[in-house]
Structure formats: structure tokens, C-alpha cells
Amino acid sequence: xxxxxxxxxxxxxxxxxxxxxxxxxxxxxxxxxxxxxxxxxxxxxxxxxxxxxxxxxxxxxxxxxxxxxxxxxxxxxxxxxxxxxxxxxxxxxxxxxxxxxxxxxxxxxxxxxxxxxxxxxxxxxxxxxxxxxxxxxxxxxxxxxxxxxxxxxxxxxxxxxxxxxxxxxxxxxxxxxxxxxxxxxxxxxxxxxxxxxxxxxxxxxxxxxxxxxxxxxxxxxxxxxxxxxxxxxxxxxxxxxxxxxxxxxxxxxxxxxxxxxxxxxxxxxxxxxxxxxxxxxxxxxxxxxxxxxxxxxxxxxxxxxxxxxxxxxxxxxxxxxxxxxxxxxxxxxxxxxxxxxxxxxxxxxxxxxxxxxxxxxxxxxxxxxxxxxxxxxxxxxxxxxxxxxxxxxxxxxxxxxxxxxxxxxxxxxxxxxxxxxxxxxxxxxxxxxxxxxxxxxxxxxxxxxxxxxxxxxxxxxxxxxxxxxxxxxxxxxxxxxxxxxxxxxxxxxxxxxxxxxxxxxxxxxxxxx
Amino acid sequence: xxxxxxxxxxxxxxxxxxxxxxxxxxxxxxxxxxxxxxxxxxxxxxxxxxxxxxxxxxxxxxxxxxxxxxxxxxxxxxxxxxxxxxxxxxxxxxxxxxxxxxxxxxxxxxxxxxxxxxxxxxxxxxxxx
Numbered sequence: 001x002x003x004x005x006x007x008x009x010x011x012x013x014x015x016x017x018x019x020x021x022x023x024x025x026x027x028x029x030x031x032x033x034x035x036x037x038x039x040x041x042x043x044x045x046x047x048x049x050x051x052x053x054x055x056x057x058x059x060x061x062x063x064x065x066x067x068x069x070x071x072x073x074x075x076x077x078x079x080x081x082x083x084x085x086x087x088x089x090x091x092x093x094x095x096x097x098x099x100x101x102x103x104x105x106x107x108x109x110x111x112x113x114x115x116x117x118x119x120x121x122x123x124x125x126x127x128x129x130x131x132x133x134x135x136x137x138x139x140x141x142x143x144x145x146x147x148x149x150x151x152x153x154x155x156x157x158x159x160x161x162x163x164x165x166x167x168x169x170x171x172x173x174x175x176x177x178x179x180x181x182x183x184x185x186x187x188x189x190x191x192x193x194x195x196x197x198x199x200x201x202x203x204x205x206x207x208x209x210x211x212x213x214x215x216x217x218x219x220x221x222x223x224x225x226x227x228x229x230x231x232x233x234x235x236x237x238x239x240x241x242x243x244x245x246x247x248x249x250x251x252x253x254x255x256x257x258x259x260x261x262x263x264x265x266x267x268x269x270x271x272x273x274x275x276x277x278x279x280x281x282x283x284x285x286x287x288x289x290x291x292x293x294x295x296x297x298x299x300x301x302x303x304x305x306x307x308x309x310x311x312x313x314x315x316x317x318x319x320x321x322x323x324x325x326x327x328x329x330x331x332x333x334x335x336x337x338x339x340x341x342x343x344x345x346x347x348x349x350x351x352x353x354x355x356x357x358x359x360x361x362x363x364x365x366x367x368x369x370x371x372x373x374x375x376x377x378x379x380x381x382x383x384x385x386x387x388x389x390x391x392x393x394x395x396x397x398x399x400x401x402x403x404x405x406x407x408x409x410x411x412x413x414x415x416x417x418x419x420x421x422x423x424x425x426x427x428x429x430x431x432x433x434x435x436x437x438x439x440x441x442x443x444x445x446x447x448x449x450x451x452x453x454x455x456x457x458x459x460x461x462x463x464x465x466x467x468x469x470x471x472x473x474x475x476x477x478x479x480x481x482x483x484x485x486x487x488x489x490x491x492x493x494x495x496x497x498x499x500x501x502x503x504x505x506x507x508x509x510x511x512x513x
Numbered sequence: 514x515x516x517x518x519x520x521x522x523x524x525x526x527x528x529x530x531x532x533x534x535x536x537x538x539x540x541x542x543x544x545x546x547x548x549x550x551x552x553x554x555x556x557x558x559x560x561x562x563x564x565x566x567x568x569x570x571x572x573x574x575x576x577x578x579x580x581x582x583x584x585x586x587x588x589x590x591x592x593x594x595x596x597x598x599x600x601x602x603x604x605x606x607x608x609x610x611x612x613x614x615x616x617x618x619x620x621x622x623x624x625x626x627x628x629x630x631x632x633x634x635x636x637x638x639x640x641x642x
Contacts, residue, residue, distance in 0.1 A: 042625075
């Protein structure tokens with residue numbers, strides 16, 4: 001072979017760009033309980049993704065003097081001591097966008113529903129700094145739950161953080177699911193009416209540490225009610241690792257932020273943050289972080305505050321999107337003064353407290369009027385609701401107080417008796433079947449009926465039946481009144497007269513029994 | 514061996530003493546180790562254990578390693594000279610022959626790795642496809 005051709009080949013090889021890839025590496029020193037201790041990895045960032053052999057991903061959480069504590073997302077049983085790992089230079093990200101609606105995903109945004117790959121618009125980092133004060137505006141638009149007692153007395157606004165708190169089996173998840181169903185119903189109605197100014201609310205339901213059977217039930221309820229198409233479900237169930245359970249709310253929050261950043265409204269449910277705190281405690285203890293009260297790490301408050309602080313209503317300049325959060329906390333034997341409940345109560349803008357006693361008395365939703373509060377939501381209530389529900393909370397509180405005293409006395413003056421009668425009827429009206437949220441216009445009409453004494457003549461045990469007949473009458477025969485309430489959002493004289501006339505007709509046609 | 518916080522702090526202080534502007538002073542470290550072994554202060558085994566860990570990590574951090582598929586002609590001397598020019602004098606130098614890299618070189622300085630091997634490129638290609 002002539003030396004000429006060899007020189008030519010060598011010249012060609014020389015021209016080829018030899019690309020060397022630079023990476024930061026380390027070695028696994030210790031592995032166990034989903035946590036790996038890694039030596040090396042100098043220059044790794046907090047929350048940076050670490051690539052393990054076999055495509056397993058980790059997250060750098062503890063940057064120590066000589067090693068890096070990493071939590072493993074996925075199957076850690078394949079990782080061995082001495083394995084070489086690589087820093088990816090990327091923070092943990094999840095897919096976001098409308099392509100996730102109607103899907104069930106895990107904490108990494110990977111599909112769990114067998115409906116194929118996610119058509120994501122982009123990815124968002126799981127950990128993100130909450131919008132600052134300049135980017136925000138105060139809560140002024142309502143987010144209707146469809147639950148009469150909540151929309152009347154503990155109103156929620158778009159961008160608010162309202163805690164749902166109560167013991168086990170008191171209907172916390174039901175309140176959240178009702179809210180999701182109500183958003184879907186309002187969205188569908190607005191789509192049907194072709195309302196261009198309407199802002200739909202998309203929902204994200206984050207299930208943390210739940211039984212698979214519970215989640216399957218929730219999924220079926222959402223599907224039955226047509227709400228799944230407007231909902232993303234992020235699942236880190238009881239059988240998933242503590243790491244997944246710790247990350248799931250942050251992943252869900254990132255998905256919600258995408259809607260907020262694009263001028264849309266989103267609602268996120270964290271079901272529940274008690275289990276999230278437990279998962280974080282496990283991760284922290286395995287990482288050997290110092291433990292504090294109830295063995296929770298010192299930054300458990302910051303964990304929840306930085307998560308919930310990401311819910312906001314953005315200013316008009318930023319697109320006026322919002323992310324409303326409904327975190328759920330499960331208390332033990334009604335102890336709201338425990339560590340995690342008090343933390344989350346202090347972070348949120350109010351709480352809906354569900355009482356076990358009320359639940360078993362048949363008052364469902366079992367909302368304790370005295371302990372429930374919404375700190376910012378009243379600014380977001382529509383005027384019609386304010387007009388008809390102004391005194392309801394006071395009347396109900398007076399009823400509870402008087403009812404306790406009335407047990408000791410049989411002779412009551414007329415005013416006290418009237419208050420007791422009115423209170424008993426309000427309690428009956430506020431009872432609501434699960435997964436049947438009421439549209440706001442119907443709520444206004446019902447509350448107006450109570451305020452104007454139409455329920456006073458009805459025996460307490462017949463109140464619910466009367467209310468149901470009234471709702472049916474208004475929906476089927478007087479939908480023009482409901483439409484006017486929805487459009488005007490205020491009870492003016494004309495509307496009041498129309499409602500009065502409709503109610504007179506309705507009462508006149510009631511069965512005599 | 515479980516090393517308590519006091520031993521860690523003690524070892525860290527001693528390790529700092531063993532470092533000079535140029536890096537780890539091996540003779541000073543030997544003297545410190547000999548002195549501890551002789552005086553045997555409280556928890557000396559834990560202190561020595563931690564010192565060994567710190568020294569090992571320091572050596573790892575300042576080790577230049579060249580991995581190739583075949584034995585390098587000059588034993589990698591020219592590459593090590595270039596690495597020394599860029600990153601300073603190492604505490605250790607290593608060459609390794611690994612046939613699985615197929616071709617090219619992989620250079621490691623501490624935890625930074627520059628991979629210009631054929632295997633690395635094939636893997637990158639596999640990931641991108």
C-alpha cells in the first residue's frame with residue numbers, strides 16, 4: 001500500500017472531530033432503604049439528578065463533606081456497592097401540559113394507566129421557587145366547591161390554600177373529589193354555552209401513601225362524573241417507595257404551575273400531607289438527618305411551606321393564572337394541636353375542619369362551623385351569595401350554642417325557639433349527598449329561600465325532601481331564574497320578585513302531607 | 514467502624530494540619546499518624562479511621578487515571594505530563610487497560626471524567642436513538 005493513501009486517511013481521521021464527553025462521577029459506598037451514599041461527585045448540586053447503572057435515577061439530597069446522600073427513585077435493589085454513577089447536571093423534572101389531563105402518572109410523570117406515552121408540552125422542575133410578591137395579586141375570583149356549607153360559610157378563592165382537616169373517615173377526600181367534580185361540571189356547562197370569557201379550572205389530584213383500591217375508587221368516581229378529562233392524577237401509593245411519596249406533591253405542583261404560568265386556573269389536592277410528612281421523615285432518618293419533635297426532621301415545616309407557597313394568583317401582567325391548593329391533613333383523635341396539623345394550619349389561608357361526631361350524627365359533610373375558617377375567600381364570593389348567606393354562619397353558631405343550653409330547659413322564649421328552629425333547618429339544608437355538588441345559582445336560590453322563611457313551616461325531617469323538590473322545580477321549570485343569577489351574580493329587585501313569585505307557585509303546589 | 518462526631522472533628526483538624534499550600538503533605542500525615550499511634554488518646558482508633566478515609570478521598574481527588582483499550586506506547590507519560598500541566602501535580606497516577614472500551618481514551622481527574630472512548634460514543638448514540 002502506498003504511503004500516500006495512508007497519509008490521506010490519516011488526514012481524514014485528523015479532520016474528524018473527536019468529541020470527548022465530560023461528566024462528574026462518583027462511586028456507591030453504601031446502599032440501603034432506597035438511599036445511596038456516594039463518594040466523589042464533587043460539584044454536584046442539591047436536588048441534581050444522579051444516573052445509576054441500569055437507568056435508575058437518584059436525587060442528591062445530602063451534600064456532605066466527603067459523600068453525597070442520594071435518594072433512589074425506582075428500583076434500588078439492582079444497585080451494588082462500587083457502582084459508578086454520573087451527575088446529570090439537571091434538576092429533577094416532570095412532563096407538564098394539557099397532554100396529562102385524564103391521565104394517571106407517578107411522581108416522575110410516567111404513565112400508570114396503560115393509555116400510552118404522555119404527550120407533554122414541556123418539562124418543569126419539580127422544585128421551584130414560589131412566585132414573589134410582585135408577580136402576585138390578591139385572591140378575588142371564587143372557586144366554587146359545589147358544597148353548600150363551604151361556598152356559603154368558608155368560601156375559597158382561586159389561588160388560595162385551604163386546608164381540609166379531620167380524623168380518619170370524616171369525608172376529607174369526598175370534599176376534595178366533590179370540588180373536582182364541580183369544576184368539571186362548570187367547565188362542561190361553560191363549554192356548552194360557548195362562554196368565551198369563562199376560565200376553566202383544571203384539577204390535579206395527588207394521592208400520597210393511599211391504598212391502590214382507594215385510588216381506583218376515586219378514579220372510577222371521577223370517570224363516572226365526567227371529571228377525569230379535566231383532571232391529572234399523580235399517584236405515589238402505599239406500595240411505592242418513601243422517595244416517590246415525598247416527591248409526588250412537588251411533581252403535582254409543577255404540573256399545576258404550568259397551567260398557572262399559561263394564564264389558566266388550576267386546583268391541586270394533596271391527599272394527604274400527613275402521609276407526606278411521614279414519608280419525608282423516613283427519607284430523612286435514613287439519610288441520618290437530625291430528628292426533632294415526633295422524629296420529624298427540623299425542616300418539615302419548610303417542606304410544606306415551600307410546597308404550599310407555590311399556590312398563587314398571578315397578576316394580570318403575568319397572565320392572571322392561579323393555582324389553588326386544598327391540602328388534606330388527617331388528625332389522630334381530633335388532635336389539631338399535633339405537630340404537622342399545626343404547621344399546615346399556620347401555612348394555609350384557612351381550614352375546613354371535619355368532625356367525627358357530626359359525621360356519625362348524619363351531618364355530612366361534617367363541617368365544624370366554629371373551627372372552620374377562610375381567611376381570604378370572602379373577597380372572592382359573588383355578591384349574590386354574600387346577600388343571601390351573610391347571616392347564616394352567625395345563625396348556625398347561635399343555634400349550636402343555644403342547642404346545648406336548650407337540652408337543660410323545656411320552656412323557651414319565642415325568640416330562642418325561632419333561632420333553634422331556623423338553625424335545625426339550616427343544618428338539614430347543609431346536608432349534602434356525596435359527589436353531587438350544587439351549582440352556585442342553585443345555592444343562591446336555596447339560601448334565599450331559607451332567609452325568607454320558606455323553610456320555617458316545613459317539619460325538620462321533611463326539609464331535605466322539600467329542598468330536593470325545590471331544586472328540581474327550579475332546575476327544570478325555572479331555569480331562566482337560575483341563568484339570571486349566574487349571569488348577574490347579584491340579587492337585584494327584579495330577580496328577587498321573580499324568585500318570590502316562583503316560590504309562591506312552588507309552595508302552593510306542594511303535597512299537603 | 515462507627516465514627517463519632519468528636520472523632521470526626523478531631524480527624525478533620527489533624528487533616529487540615531497535614532495540608533500545605535501545595536496539597537496533602539504526606540510526611541506530615543505520617544508523623545501525625547505515628548504520634549497518635551504512640552500516644553493513643555481517647556478514641557484514637559476512630560480518629561485514625563477517619564484520617565484514613567479523608568486521606569483516601571484526598572488521594573482520589575488528586576489522582577490522574579488514563580483508561581485505554583490497549584497498552585499505551587509510552588505508558589501514558591505524555592498524557593500524564595499534559596494533565597499535570599493543566600491540573601497540577603497529582604498524588605497518584607494510574608493507567609488501566611480495559612478491552613471493553615473498544616478504542617480511544619478515558620481520562621479521570623478526581624471525579625471528573627472525560628470519555629473519548631468508542632464505547633462511550635456508542636452508548637451515547639444508543640441513548641439518542
